[in-house]
Structures are given as structure tokens and as C-alpha cells.
Amino acid sequence: MVSVEDNFPWPKNIVILGSTGSIGQSTLDVVRQFPDKFKIIGLAAGKNLSLLLHQIKEFNPPFVCVRSAQDAKELSWMLSGEKLRPKILWDDEGYCEIASLPEAHMVVSALVGAAGLIPTVHAIRAGKDIALANKETLVIAGDLVVAEVDRTGVRLLPVDSEHNAIFQAMEGHRRVHVKRILLTASGGPFFKLTREELAKVTPEQALKHPNWSMGKKITVDSATLMNKGLELIEAHWLFRLPPEMITIYIHPESIIHSMVEYVDGSIIAHLAVPDMRIPIAYALSYPDRLPLRVPVLNLFEIGHLTFFPPDEEKFPCLRLAKEVCRKKGTLPIVLNAANEIAVDAFLAGRIGFLDIPEVIEYIMSEHERMNGNISASDFDTVLQVDSWARRETSEYIVRRQSNMS
Ligand SMILES: NC(=O)c1ccc[n+]([C@@H]2O[C@H](COP(=O)([O-])OP(=O)(O)OC[C@H]3O[C@@H](n4cnc5c(N)ncnc54)[C@H](OP(=O)(O)O)[C@@H]3O)[C@@H](O)[C@H]2O)c1
Incomplete structure (x- = not known):
């Protein structure tokens, strides 16, 4: 052919x-x-x-x-x-x-x-x-x-492996037949910890992802589940589906990279070893497939796959990302900028792991209180809101630190 x-x-x-x-x-x-x-x-x-x-x-x-x-x-x-x-x-x-x-x-x-x-x-x-x-x-x-x-x-x-998986699971199917997306998440290194234990985790522990080797920022985002929240927003725009049609599944093995459920009850999943070269090669060569040299997935060795619902109380970043995806306007810009600054501060040892969502939520509420949540009509406005949120977050973190000392 x-x-x-x-x-x-x-x-x-x-x-x-x-x-x-x-x-x-x-x-x-x-x-x-x-x-x-x-x-x-x-x-x-x-x-x-x-x-x-x-x-x-x-x-x-x-x-x-x-x-x-x-x-x-x-x-x-x-x-x-x-x-x-x-x-x-x-x-x-x-x-x-x-x-x-x-x-x-x-x-x-x-x-x-x-x-x-x-x-x-x-x-x-x-x-x-x-x-x-x-x-x-x-x-x-x-x-x-x-x-x-x-x-x-x-x-x-x-x-992104999840979105690449969804893209592949939608190929050849009609968008109107999609019932929902099942977006998988590894759960990160702290999926099983209690909130008390989460309060004590260090940057070194947060940077040890169980399945993927990635840059520092996304590795911390995976540990807070902010990464999954950002991916929910990404999926919303890429596949043009409302956030209510995207369900998150914690899947610690990271073998199923996401799934699409159709109106007839069929679920189409994409499986592969967790290796970013696979989705990258597919994007580079689309619609061809390349005979890539990567480890082969051995399901006999894996044996079984597990799934859990995410805990938004333990990982509030996911709740915050869902909220901004629903509310839209400039809030997603604020969430993202505050997260970037808070993650840097966590990595520098200036705030704790559980402070990350707390800082973001505070800056989001300040933004709604001071600026309102109007939508950004051009890229210059996006950059202005981004700068505002970075400045506010940095200053807030300094204030918190001086209140503590
Ligand atoms: N890593 C993954 O497996 C993965 C999977 C899915 C999606 N993603 C997404 O892909 C993106 C990249 O992730 P990554 O893990 O590859 O990050 P990374 O390892 O931290 O690499 C980031 C790259 O951006 C450059 N950079 C950083 N800040 C910059 C700035 N202000 N101006 C110009 N260049 C800058 C870095 O340059 P230097 O290092 O030279 O300073 C580096 O080349 C992120 O949005 C992440 O969410 C990553």
C-alpha cells in the first residue's frame, strides 16, 4: 500500500x-x-x-x-x-x-x-x-x-505520551463517537504516601520518578500531580473535548499510555514501554511508522496492570488544574506561572512539597480578587498576566519565608 x-x-x-x-x-x-x-x-x-x-x-x-x-x-x-x-x-x-x-x-x-x-x-x-x-x-x-x-x-x-496515545486511539474513528478520554497517570513517586509523609518529602525524593526519566520541572509536576492537571488542559484543547469528558486513572505501571472510550462501549488503548522515543518518532514520521530500536513490551513479564482513582485531597494541584480548565479566562496562565515559580522554590529548598499547591491557590485567589478572570484576547496579554503571576508568586514566597523566620 x-x-x-x-x-x-x-x-x-x-x-x-x-x-x-x-x-x-x-x-x-x-x-x-x-x-x-x-x-x-x-x-x-x-x-x-x-x-x-x-x-x-x-x-x-x-x-x-x-x-x-x-x-x-x-x-x-x-x-x-x-x-x-x-x-x-x-x-x-x-x-x-x-x-x-x-x-x-x-x-x-x-x-x-x-x-x-x-x-x-x-x-x-x-x-x-x-x-x-x-x-x-x-x-x-x-x-x-x-x-x-x-x-x-x-x-x-x-x-506527550498520553496525548500521543489518545491521538493514535482516535485515528480512523469519528470524533462524535468518542464518549470520553481515559487519561492515565503513573501517580509519581509519592502516590502511596499520607499527607503527613508528603509534608516531609525532599527535592531529591521528588526527582526520583519511578518510570520516566525527564527534566526536573515535569518530574516535580508528576509528583504533585500538577503534570496530570496540565495534561488534562492540554487534552481539552488538543482534542476539543470538555474537561468533563476526560477521566484520570492512576496506572502505576505506565504501560497503557491512555485510552479512548467510544459510545458503543469499546475502549481503545495504546500500550508501549515507557520510552519517550516512541511518541516522538510517531510525531516526527506521522502518518508513517518507523522501525524504532527500543525495548519491546513483554506483557508476560509485566503480568498485571492496575488502576486507581486519583486523590485530589492529597494532591490538590489536580483539583486546581481542573478548576482553571473549567473557569478558563486568565486563570490557567496564573496557575502555570505560579506553579513554575513554586516548583523552583521547592527545588531550592525554600518551600515544602505541600506548600506548592497552597502557594498556587493563594495566587489564583489574589488574581481573581485583584484582576478578575477576564479572558486574554492576544498573546501580549498572556505574557503580561504571566509576568504578573510570576512577580506576585515570588514576592509571596519571600513574605512567607520572612514570616517564618
Ligand atoms: N521529559 C519528558 O519525558 C516529557 C514528556 C512529556 C512532555 N514533556 C514536556 O516537554 C517539555 C520539555 O520537558 P523536558 O523534560 O525535556 O525539560 P528539560 O529537560 O528541563 O529541558 C528543557 C529545555 O528547555 C531549555 N530551556 C529551559 N528554560 C529555557 C528558557 N527560559 N529559554 C530557553 N530555553 C530554555 C533547556 O535548556 P538548557 O538545559 O540548555 O538550559 C532545555 O533544552 C516540557 O513542557 C514538558 O512538560 C516532557
Whole structure:
């Protein structure tokens, strides 16, 4: 049978935003396995210049991007003994330029946090297909982003394993027949702890995810269940279903990556070993499938799979994310920004694990009290609300600390 993509002029030109992160490195591993299929034409990193240098030497991209003019100077110096001479871009403008390169066919959006929004929007506006890992893009500006996707007709292909699973389980089926999405969650490392035990957990413990190896922010989000809340909002925008049609199942084995239930009682699930290269490869090659070298799923070895309902009292971040998904307006921006600041403060030992939802809830209530929950009609407003919430959260954490000392 002839595939839709047989006429595609392989290799596909790829730009990775966040190449030095966990998703970025897994994406490069997929590219490494299929050099005839993919060509790296742009790598955008943050501060990890030594890893970026290795990546430049291996993949020889014509464009790279770093965070500041100073970092660009340093990278240029690091490359001075090399034959390779990529054009080095920097700062917000650089990320947007690399995301819109005329030669690019696809942009992998894998920066972490709200920093991913504007470069991803530039890529969409430039007509690039998006492999979306940066869930915060949809969390904080879902309506605006979806409108840009509709206007430009680009493909928004989910990389998050759950959304990639749902996307696969919906392929070939009619949306009107979907009864609900069953979004699975590992439950993180603290799923079985009591609230008293949760009060004492350390950043080191929170960074030890039982099944997945990921960046620090998403690993802490998995432990608080905020990650699942953000994913619920992401699923709401990606699949255009109301939050009431998305049910969360704690599934500690992380083998079923999510399921879709249809009106006739059928449930279609996607199963695979927990390895991000699988959803990444599917997004990169869609609608083809690549003979990926990854560990094979052995169900005899696994034996049985378990499922539990989430406990929103023990993990209030999930309740807060559901609330903002229902209320919409600017609250999701505030939730996300407050969470980013609170997670950083937890990792720095400045607040405890249970303070994370408490801080977020306080900033959400302050936002409703002071600003009201009007909706953001453009991306500038999204960024303004994001800055407000970051500032308020940082100041609140400082006030809490000084009250305690
Ligand atoms: N990791 C996973 O398995 C996974 C699964 C599903 C979804 N996701 C989502 O994918 C995104 C990336 O996650 P990750 O785990 O790969 O994160 P990560 O390991 O922390 O990597 C983040 C990347 O973004 C760069 N970066 C961070 N802050 C930046 C800023 N302000 N400006 C420019 N670049 C910046 C980092 O650069 P440096 O390191 O060079 O500083 C790095 O390349 C997140 O939205 C996450 O929720 C991740």
C-alpha cells in the first residue's frame, strides 16, 4: 500500500527548540537512528552550552540559538577551533527566528514552561508542523494557539505520551463517537504516601520518578500531580473535548499510555514501554511508522496492570488544574506561572512539597480578587498576566519565608 508520505521529499528538515533537554535529547536519538529520514537544521538550547557543542559537532545544524548575546559569544569561542560554523542566534528574537526557518518542515517544541509559547506560535504562523512536547503552550494560551493552528492548517502532533496515545486511539474513528478520554497517570513517586509523609518529602525524593526519566520541572509536576492537571488542559484543547469528558486513572505501571472510550462501549488503548522515543518518532514520521530500536513490551513479564482513582485531597494541584480548565479566562496562565515559580522554590529548598499547591491557590485567589478572570484576547496579554503571576508568586514566597523566620 502506498503511504500518504511516500511523496514527501525526505529527509524532513527538523528544528528542535530545547535540544539540550530530556525531550530534545530523545528526539536527537530518534534522528540518529534514521539519518535518511531526518535532517537537523536548527538546535535551540538554554544554558547548557557544552552539550549543545556536542550536538553541533554530531548533527552539524546550519542554525543554533542560545539565551543571551553573552552565551552566543561563548559558544562562538567554543567553536573557534572547529570547522563547523553554524549561524548563532540568541534571545527571544533568536528563538522565534530559528522556529520559523524557511527550510524547516517541522519544529519540535520542547522548551520547558511558558518560555515555549512565543517561539511555538512563530513556528505555527510560519506554517511549520509542530511536534508538541511543551504542554504549557496549550495550558496558558490554548484558545489562541488552536485558532492559529486552524487558520494556518499546520499539524499539531502531540509528543506527550498520553496525548500521543489518545491521538493514535482516535485515528480512523469519528470524533462524535468518542464518549470520553481515559487519561492515565503513573501517580509519581509519592502516590502511596499520607499527607503527613508528603509534608516531609525532599527535592531529591521528588526527582526520583519511578518510570520516566525527564527534566526536573515535569518530574516535580508528576509528583504533585500538577503534570496530570496540565495534561488534562492540554487534552481539552488538543482534542476539543470538555474537561468533563476526560477521566484520570492512576496506572502505576505506565504501560497503557491512555485510552479512548467510544459510545458503543469499546475502549481503545495504546500500550508501549515507557520510552519517550516512541511518541516522538510517531510525531516526527506521522502518518508513517518507523522501525524504532527500543525495548519491546513483554506483557508476560509485566503480568498485571492496575488502576486507581486519583486523590485530589492529597494532591490538590489536580483539583486546581481542573478548576482553571473549567473557569478558563486568565486563570490557567496564573496557575502555570505560579506553579513554575513554586516548583523552583521547592527545588531550592525554600518551600515544602505541600506548600506548592497552597502557594498556587493563594495566587489564583489574589488574581481573581485583584484582576478578575477576564479572558486574554492576544498573546501580549498572556505574557503580561504571566509576568504578573510570576512577580506576585515570588514576592509571596519571600513574605512567607520572612514570616517564618
Ligand atoms: N521529559 C519528558 O519525558 C516529557 C514528556 C512529556 C512532555 N514533556 C514536556 O516537554 C517539555 C520539555 O520537558 P523536558 O523534560 O525535556 O525539560 P528539560 O529537560 O528541563 O529541558 C528543557 C529545555 O528547555 C531549555 N530551556 C529551559 N528554560 C529555557 C528558557 N527560559 N529559554 C530557553 N530555553 C530554555 C533547556 O535548556 P538548557 O538545559 O540548555 O538550559 C532545555 O533544552 C516540557 O513542557 C514538558 O512538560 C516532557
